[in-house]
Amino acid sequence: MKKYRIAVVGIGGVGGYYGGLLANRFAKDENHEVVFIARGKHKELIAQQGLKLALDGEELVVRPSMVTDETAHIGHFDLVLFCVKSYSLQQVAEQMAPNIGPETVILPLLNGAESIAYLQQRFPEAQVLWGCVYIIASIKEPGVVQVQGQYNRLIWGNPELPEQTLQRISTLFDEAGINHEHYGQEVKSKVWEKFSFISPVASLTSLTHQTMGQIVEQPELAAQLQQLMQELVQVAHAKGIPLPDDIIKRNLAVVERMQRGVTSSMERDFAQGKDTELENLTGYVVREAQKYGVSVPQYEQVYHKLKGGC
Template structure:
């Protein structure tokens, strides 16, 4: 399988390098500055699940440099999605399917409208990863999951191929036959976790110590459950409980990628995540006061 990674950040490099480790044909489609950094430092993942380094990965800065691809893993932040659409169009015209792994949900319809429903597979990831100063990945904790599945029945073939192909990869891959529900479950979880850690500017351990603060996370989970239901994804109560248990199980120093970005003074994905939830709620007349409140608290740090 020929794979293009569009968004050579923490997630894109992690999964791209793991596929290379497997012996696959992977090209990183990047912007000039990142291309220069990769040429100088190569790509490396420093991981609890095993390190791996590649000195001269295949890098392109234009889709015209790529003959064809089977799959494009889209791993940019929500605020950069618009800037990738022309590249994605060029690659889907050459036959590629697109597998976005962004947190959130609004990007799915943007991609579907731009590329056609047939081309956009559902995907998400559970991993704690970030880039260091050299542009190498630092992955922590046990999670390094890539979950994907067809949003259209015609995509079953490519998804089964991806499942087969990734079986021996150095990450956990999972085919889901209800990827829409998985997307909403992840959106529920991350809206609560990123909302509360970024707004409080605290890792999860400190949040859990204060019942009033943890309560906010629980209320966001409930609001997201209602929002998902309004869009046809019924998240059972037991899944909300298990999300709470998962938050309890996290290392006290663990935190969301959005909170890590706030600590580094980087741009935040708040409009895509909490902002998106508020927009979707407004469309259905649903009230989401806790999400609206954390959106307001995080906005001053967004760095648009």
């Protein structure tokens, strides 16, 4: 029987958690192979002592079938999970190109929606799913991924793929103990529901360097956040992606419930002078708005300022 080969690209918070669960279940299964694509000290320590998952109340040590940063000569995969930051996607996709064929299913678990479109264009012969996750996880130190809380959801689907393929992945996730939700036609809307929250929040916190609490306590900033959400919903509708009528109300309620000191990962990247997901989380909305003739003055202003404009 041919092995079912799984690659997890990027062993950060998302890749570490979902890759860890897959490796925990299947790495020693003779019918499966789970390969981690990692680099640097993180890769070295995983190879030496396994990946440590620090979960609420327990620590799980998992060992993949292989951990490597060289993929050119290790053959095709049946399933590839892309779990890198959006600004690294193009480089990593080129690295993985020799490993992706017509039989390969690709599941992007990145922030936003642009990465999905990119992978569909880059690998038209492959089977690309829509996907997103709700999880709080990060690299605590090399070789260790910390996951906070129990609220972990993986949303995925593509109604255009064969039912047998979708059922195989669903069974795989079930057996690995992954909390997942498989959608048909609604999957694009589900991904954009998450995007309708993280894009405005990431954009405004990065511009102002204000926390969630500071934003909701300042009427001008709270109104600006709501305007960003409204503009994004208009872009989604122009693209033919339906969102719930009360999505803005829901998103604002989530902001109100969040801890007052919370910011966003993009804001922290800006503050620390790191690469950011600006193009994927903010610029994409501006570009799509221009494409569909939608007015997004708040997004244009925020994007221009974050790009370094006046």
